[in-house]
Amino acid sequence: MSYTLENSIGYQTNLVATMLKTSFTKLLQPRFGIAAEQFATLKIIDEDQEVTQTQMAEMLGKDKTTVGRSIESLIKKDLLKREDCSLDKRANRISLTPKAKEILEQAVPLAHKVNEAIKAKLSEEELESYFRVLDIILQESKNFEEIIGEK
Template sequence: MKLSFQEYISIQIHKTDLNLTSFIKQKLEGFNLAPEQNLIMLLLWEKDGLTQNQIAQKLGKDKTNIARMATNLEKKGFIKRITPSNDRRSLQLYLTSAGKELGEKVLPISEEFDEIVCNGISKDELQEFERILSKINENVQNSR
């Protein structure tokens, strides 16, 4: 039996992603921060000094994409990129004072966003959802 358009899980995930991205984009609009750039900043607010490679790995993005976003964040004055003396091929990203101040404003918005998205979903349901998403990602990775 052929699935209808709405029955494809990939369509449901895509619609949800678009909806979430649109919502967070609206919330971040006044901060000169795109949703994907916010992901990098969230990682740096958690642990400053990550390398571009570490960020690419954590976000599942290619290094070129991360380098481009890092350049944009640096131009905005939120981060600085430093080449560590022990590895000339690597670039570490550090928050500037403006980047740290931005975190004080954006982190509460990110936490509120998470609360809104997870409203009415139990801790057990969230764990099951994360397990299912991991399985989907694993299935895709194993099929490549």
């Protein structure tokens, strides 16, 4: 089989991810003034108040600089606050503001509803297979040099 965008794992995965992100942003933006990636950043911090910027970057598939800019944007929107860490004066602790907590209270059920609606179109076996395949693709995407014999 020849290589086309139609049969490209990377292209098709990116297409789906972009469509999900764009569609979810269209729901979030008018209601809460945030994009899908900003929602993800808030949700990550909500779930783990000790998460570092490096860990967030890894979880979001972004570099630390991009995550740093996103954090700054969320601080300007009064959704995050930065505080000095009492144990390490060089470190900062990022936490949610009350405004961010309010947004998450309303946005999380929306995200859940969208997620469940998509999952309802799939059987349990398809869903398990989907996540298994995504995990394989994720792991293999970390080894491109090895795959093409340059490592």
